[in-house]
Amino acid sequence: MAEKIKAAIIGPGNIGTDLLMKALRSELIEPVWMVGVDPDSPGLSRAKEMGLKVTADGVDGMLATMKADGVQICFDATSAYVHAENSRKVNEQGALMIDLTPAAIGPYCVPPVNLKDALAAGSTNVNMVTCGGQATIPMVAAVSRVQSVSYGEIVATVSSKSVGPGTRKNIDEFTRTTAGAVEKVGGARKGKAIIVINPAEPPLIMRDTIHCLTDETPDQDAIRKSVDDMVAEVQKYVPGYRLKNGPVFDGNRVSMFMEVEGLGDFLPKYAGNLDIMTAAGLRTAEMFAEEMLAGRFTLPTIASV
Amino acid sequence: MDLRGKKVVLHDMCLRDGMHAKQHQISLEQMMSIAKGLDEAGMPLIEVTHGDGLGGSSVNYGFPAHSDEEYLKAVVGVVKNAKISALLLPGIGTVDHLKMAADLGVTTIRVATHCTEADVSEQHIGMAAQMGLDTVGFLMMTHMIEAEQIVEQAKLMESYGANCIYCTDSAGYLLPDQVKERIALLRRELKPETELGFHAHHNLSLGVMNSLVAVEAGANRIDGSVAGLGAGAGNTPLEVLVAVMDRMEVNHGIDLYKIMDVAEDLVTPIMDNPIRIDRDSLTLGYAGVYSSFLLFAKRAAAKYGVSSRDILVELGRRRTVGGQEDMIEDLALDMAKARGLI
Numbered sequence: 001m002a003e004k005i006k007a008a009i010i011g012p013g014n015i016g017t018d019l020l021m022k023a024l025r026s027e028l029i030e031p032v033w034m035v036g037v038d039p040d041s042p043g044l045s046r047a048k049e050m051g052l053k054v055t056a057d058g059v060d061g062m063l064a065t066m067k068a069d070g071v072q073i074c075f076d077a078t079s080a081y082v083h084a085e086n087s088r089k090v091n092e093q094g095a096l097m098i099d100l101t102p103a104a105i106g107p108y109c110v111p112p113v114n115l116k117d118a119l120a121a122g123s124t125n126v127n128m129v130t131c132g133g134q135a136t137i138p139m140v141a142a143v144s145r146v147q148s149v150s151y152g153e154i155v156a157t158v159s160s161k162s163v164g165p166g167t168r169k170n171i172d173e174f175t176r177t178t179a180g181a182v183e184k185v186g187g188a189r190k191g192k193a194i195i196v197i198n199p200a201e202p203p204l205i206m207r208d209t210i211h212c213l214t215d216e217t218p219d220q221d222a223i224r225k226s227v228d229d230m231v232a233e234v235q236k237y238v239p240g241y242r243l244k245n246g247p248v249f250d251g252n253r254v255s256m257f258m259e260v261e262g263l264g265d266f267l268p269k270y271a272g273n274l275d276i277m278t279a280a281g282l283r284t285a286e287m288f289a290e291e292m293l294a295g296r297f298t299l300p301t302i303a304s305v
Numbered sequence: 306m307d308l309r310g311k312k313v314v315l316h317d318m319c320l321r322d323g324m325h326a327k328q329h330q331i332s333l334e335q336m337m338s339i340a341k342g343l344d345e346a347g348m349p350l351i352e353v354t355h356g357d358g359l360g361g362s363s364v365n366y367g368f369p370a371h372s373d374e375e376y377l378k379a380v381v382g383v384v385k386n387a388k389i390s391a392l393l394l395p396g397i398g399t400v401d402h403l404k405m406a407a408d409l410g411v412t413t414i415r416v417a418t419h420c421t422e423a424d425v426s427e428q429h430i431g432m433a434a435q436m437g438l439d440t441v442g443f444l445m446m447t448h449m450i451e452a453e454q455i456v457e458q459a460k461l462m463e464s465y466g467a468n469c470i471y472c473t474d475s476a477g478y479l480l481p482d483q484v485k486e487r488i489a490l491l492r493r494e495l496k497p498e499t500e501l502g503f504h505a506h507h508n509l510s511l512g513v514m515n516s517l518v519a520v521e522a523g524a525n526r527i528d529g530s531v532a533g534l535g536a537g538a539g540n541t542p543l544e545v546l547v548a549v550m551d552r553m554e555v556n557h558g559i560d561l562y563k564i565m566d567v568a569e570d571l572v573t574p575i576m577d578n579p580i581r582i583d584r585d586s587l588t589l590g591y592a593g594v595y596s597s598f599l600l601f602a603k604r605a606a607a608k609y610g611v612s613s614r615d616i617l618v619e620l621g622r623r624r625t626v627g628g629q630e631d632m633i634e635d636l637a638l639d640m641a642k643a644r645g646l647i
Contacts, residue, residue, distance in 0.1 A: 151364075153363055153364050153365060155365050155631045157629060157631075157632075160421060160422065165424070168422075168424045168425050168427075169424075169427055169428065170428060171395045171396055171425045171428070172395070172399040172400055172401075172428060172429075174396075175396065175397075175399055176399065192363055194363065194365060194396060194397050194628070195396040196396060196626065196627075196628040196629055197396065197419065197422050197425065197626075198419075198624070198625070198626050198629065199419065199421040199422065199626075200623065200624040200625075204623075207632075207635075209365070209631035209635065211364040211365065213364070244635060244639075245634075245635050245638040245639065246638075248634065248638070253364065255364075255634070257631070257634075257635040257638070
């Protein structure tokens with residue numbers, strides 16, 4: 001078996017478990033730890049059955065041995081509130097942090113758009129933005145790499161069952177973080193994000209609409225090609241990422257209508273919003289792992305606090 | 306029906322729900338003159354915001370002629386007695402918008418969610434209540450669930466700090482008995498001090514009737530719109546409701562002739578199209594579709610050569626909720642493709 005980079009997943013909930021199932025198939029990542037806070041968590045038992053080391057004492061329960069266990073990458077699938085502490089602790093142990101919470105203390109990362117920049121910058125913490133951001137920012141970038149975009153707006157519609165209590169309690173964080181990343185990563189001068197939650201049964205598959213307003217008349221052929229290329233890039237890690245309609249051109253408006261179906265690993269297929277987060281997180285880890293294995297990436301030493 | 310002596314607080318929507326019918330293009334002068342007229346007629350509450358609430362300015366819902374700040378500043382400055390309210394939909398607007406509105410003198414904040422998703426309103430209702438604002442939890446599309454489920458969601462909003470709960474018939478779909486059942490159960494189950502409101506759309510011509518039924522069942526706040534200016538076939542036409550309430554001896558506090566004049570002289574002249582029950586707005590009420598989808602469906606139908614009624618019926622069948630305006634063009638494209646039109 002080829003050499004892999006060892007990883008820990010913090011947070012054994014739906015996202016952490018789905019990520020684990022995807023990581024077990026990876027040729028570059030080997031999940032070795034699952035970290036939780038509740039000894040009765042079904043996610044921890046599942047991880048244990050799959051042969052991972054587990055702890056219910058939070059990140060502290062793993063710190064003593066994580067270096068010896070060779071953990072070089074950690075995923076945080078907990079909440080924004082505890083993320084900063086988790087990140088500081090694992091960075092001190094020489095591991096890179098991939099943040100799936102909306103804490104966004106590290107630079108935003110949307111793999112097909114700016115993963116290479118994150119690698120080049122040697123970040124110790126990268127943030128995966130939001131589900132809506134992962135699903136839509138590649139499309140904003142597909143337009144903005146053709147010509148300048150004065151305004152980018154995304155509308156993410158997700159099924160009620162796929163929106164957890166954390167997101168619900170702080171839905172403003174979704175709109176703010178996503179809008180910020182539409183600008184910083186998507187390349188729109190001004191960004192706006194809207195989220196709509198729909199309780200229909202059977203649950204609807206995540207759908208996203210992306211509107212870009214371009215400064216000059218849109219170059220239709222170039223944008224169509226750029227969008228198709230970008231969809232193909234995202235499909236490499238989320239096969240159910242589909243352009244349903246568009247790009248529609250209406251004056252300076254360019255609109256794309258997407259549907260995101262998940263792989264159905266642990267989460268149901270309709271929850272493409274959650275799937276695209278775990279898939280993007282793993283994709284990011286794999287890119288870092290490739291560099292680590294080739295000896296091109298070492299985490300900068302972090303001074304102990 | 307005996308409503309004699311009941312006290313009802315009327316809340317005008319023509320400068321917020323009416324923004325849908327005006328594609329959010331009401332001018333500052335129009336806003337100020339209508340607000341002044343409403344104030345002089347004795348209207349206690351006037352809502353002023355983008356049709357989709359604070360922060361609604363977007364490609365998806367339409368860019369307004371002026372920002373929420375500009376509209377609110379203008380209207381707050383011209384009313385003497387009326388209080389000004391603002392609508393906020395979590396997922397579209399944020400607590401930053403809420404603070405901005407309060408700073409400009411808005412005293413009522415209405416936080417609106419789909420009827421099953423009240424828990425996304427915790428931070429906004431909590432913040433508004435903490436700031437000492439009149440805080441309303443506004444449950445939309447209540448025809449889609451049973452009265453018992455509405456109560457559960459209303460109790461969440463009440464627990465976050467809302468002092469008033471609205472049962473909203475966003476599609477203008479509810480029949481009088483359904484309004485009665487919902488309001489009566491809410492009245493029984495919520496705290497006695499929690500106020501109760503009803504918001505209608507006139508798509509089945511039941512706005513006035515359903516509002517009266519709501520008052521009888523225990524609602525004390527009723528939304529309407531002068532001349533009906535609102536999404537779909539409009540809201541309950543307030544001058545009509547006031548005339549009926551006058552005859553029923555309801556204590557509403559409005560000068561009937563003055564509000565009739567506001568409707569006739571100030572609001573009707575600014576309408577782009579007559580607010581009436583046409584084929585499409587009737588379809589909204591019949592199929593249970595969010596009223597502000599109306600003009601989007603008409604535009605998509607014209608652009609792609611499909612029927613707006615077919616679009617609206619399909620949106621109802623898919624159980625779309627408020628805010629899903631982006632579905633309309635997407636669906637029209639699907640329909641046009643399926644029919645070989647593009």
